[in-house]
Amino acid sequence: MNDGHRRVRARRFVAGVGQAVDEPLAEETPVALLYNGHPHAVMMATPADLEDFAVGFSVSEGLVAEAGEVRVVDQMRHGDGIALHLHVPQAAFDALVSRGRNLAGRTGCGLCGTESLADAIRPIRRVRGLPAVSGRLVMLFDELQARQPLNALTGGVHAAAVLDDVLHLHVREDVGRHNAIDKAIGAALRHGASPQQLLVTSRASYEVVHKAATAGIGLVAAISAPTALAVRLASEAGLTLVGFARGARHTLYTGIDAETL
Structure with a gap:
């Protein structure tokens, strides 16, 4: 598992005095999600915990009803990016294709790539509220x-x-x-x-x-x-x-x- 950071050389200034430093920075990598071989979205993400990301994205976006319906088939690195190949049931895939989405997404942008205003503000599921103790x-x-x-x-x-x-x-x-x-x-x-x-x-x-x-x-x-x-x-x-x-x-x-x- 990638730990999500990379060290780069930089120069830090304190009160006008410079010092060479080895600076840890968070990674930001294009992560493509493909369902049954069909490209769905590319998110700029930290390349760690990607199986969690694939399952959570699939459920929280309503692409599948439950976690057991999505399976991570492969993770493939292509140049500077990563492709997550996922498999979902045919009915879920058909609904995904009919929903439509472009490939471009900024860092963590959940609405990037939606093709209409109706897709942007979707109906929301009713849940049981919990006390805020x-x-x-x-x-x-x-x-x-x-x-x-x-x-x-x-x-x-x-x-x-x-x-x-x-x-x-x-x-x-x-x-x-x-x-x-x-x-x-x-x-x-x-x-x-x-x-x-x-x-x-x-x-x-x-x-x-x-x-x-x-x-x-x-x-x-x-x-x-x-x-x-x-x-x-x-x-x-x-x-x-x-x-x-x-x-x-x-x-x-x-x-x-x-x-x-």
């Missing part, structure tokens, strides 16, 4: 913070954590926040667990909420603000949405058990 959020974000070795090394990646139904926390990192989410979802699913809560070291955008609901997650907590569209979609989904989750503080935008905050 303050003490647990603090504990989970503390653990998330402690389990970011790539960010500690490079200072240049996002992280996401999925708490599953047996209270195990699956943490993954990536240069793109959506990729980190897909990797964390995929990690939980590949362990045979059911994702319950999602924590992200970013804002909570529409795409974050949509991916979570599609994967059956009942609570999303972000260290920064949600967007107005994310709040509306979370409300429609029945999902509990928390923003500004930093230390003992957080803001509940949608969800249940407000009295526990």
Whole structure:
């Protein structure tokens, strides 16, 4: 497994004094996802935990109904990029082809390549919201913070954590926040667990909420603000949405058990 970073030579200046340094930087690599031999999307991603990424992306994008329907056939490196060859059932593949998508995607951009406005704002799955218990959020974000070795090394990646139904926390990192989410979802699913809560070291955008609901997650907590569209979609989904989750503080935008905050 690629550890997701590379060292480069640089010159660091402190108070005008320069010093040669060997600087660790996060990798950013084109990762192509091909389903049954058909190209679907290319995402700029950190080349680590790619099987988690493939499974999580397939489920969170609604391309398959469950993790068991997608199989990683091969990983092939082509020049500076990586091709993930995946196999899905014929019905899922037919739906994927009819949905359509271009190949170009910026770093972690979940909407890049969509071919129409209708594809951009898709209907959202209803889920069962979970209580936003303050003490647990603090504990989970503390653990998330402690389990970011790539960010500690490079200072240049996002992280996401999925708490599953047996209270195990699956943490993954990536240069793109959506990729980190897909990797964390995929990690939980590949362990045979059911994702319950999602924590992200970013804002909570529409795409974050949509991916979570599609994967059956009942609570999303972000260290920064949600967007107005994310709040509306979370409300429609029945999902509990928390923003500004930093230390003992957080803001509940949608969800249940407000009295526990």
